[in-house]
Amino acid sequence: SEAPRERTATDGKSPNAAKEAAESRAKLRVALLNRLHRGLSEVVMKLTNFLANPGRAGVVTLPIVLSESSVAYEWWKSANAVPEDRQYLAMALGESPVVDDATMLQALRAEVREAFKEFQRTPPGIEVRKQYDEVLQKYDAARIQPVISGHDSGPLVEECARLGLTCERDFTRSLLMSPWMLAISQSPDEGSATQVMVAGLTLAQLGSLVGHLRRLNPMLSNAQVRSLLLRASTDMKLALRKALGQQEVEQVQELARQLLRLRAVEHLVV
Structure with missing residues (x-):
């Protein structure tokens, strides 16, 4: 049939x-x-x-x-x-x-x-x-x-x-x-080292954080900004991604300061 x-x-x-x-x-x-x-x-x-x-903010958010x-x-x-x-x-x-x-x-x-x-x-x-x-x-x-929202x-x-x-x-x-974008993810496990996505912040909050990192360390490249955020949103011991909370936001700011201090030391040595 x-x-x-x-x-x-x-x-x-x-x-x-x-x-x-x-x-x-x-x-x-x-x-x-x-x-x-x-x-x-x-x-x-x-x-x-x-x-x-x-x-001079060093960041642009695209609400699209x-x-x-x-x-x-x-x-x-x-x-x-x-x-x-x-x-x-x-x-x-x-x-x-x-x-x-x-x-x-x-x-x-x-x-x-x-x-x-x-x-x-x-x-x-x-x-x-x-x-x-x-x-x-x-x-x-x-x-x-x-900076964009990774999802609708x-x-x-x-x-x-x-x-x-x-x-x-x-x-x-x-x-x-x-890969040149920084994006808000739906969940912490999304994204990779080449496509950095972070969870836990709104688009406006992530844009403000990037601008603040740039004020703390004006020498940061875009790749370094993305790398710092990836590191702060990764639990190194468990090798798992995590959402950005207050602790992680403070950590990424300290990482930016450390890079600036390292850069200053390198100049002194030279």
Whole structure:
């Protein structure tokens, strides 16, 4: 017997309806790709403009997240606000106009994930990522540490919880993550020596801490700032990462002072 299969919005419909659904899905993919390109391009522009007059803090916080979850929410919000948008989105996703929320959101998430993958393979996506990396390297040379939230914690996370859908790290992880970035993590175990992420602080708090470290030791490079924060958020005895609390914040400040004293001694010896 024929194996059962999932019914879609085009089952039992005319070839014209199937064609319209396919065209709608293609348009949705293009819209998603354009959204990602525009989003990353805007970040490059903001970073470039800030670099022209950066001040003396040695840090810049970017309250921007470009993740599968944040992008999916833009379409989900529109679909829930305008009935016609919901019907169009359901058709583009190959779902029935009366599909339930959980099924539709799951389908939207899958489409957004594929768009993210495709974006990073397309020539425009590769080019704007190259521009992004280049401007971050300029920040490294200028000793200005960019700080971001590594994950989206916006409305769609709550919506997924309401509908019983899981939110994996990849779903909320920001496309802006880069080895030159310092990021807030969801949990202490996230991140690595090449992608430093810390837990326990808000974006504003981490930005303020980096600025304070720079005032304590103006000679710190961005790599040293990230290394100090990685060290302070690691339990060396247990080889486990930990959240930054008051004790860890005090420790990283002392480490910055120690490096400055060491630098002074080296100059005296020379």
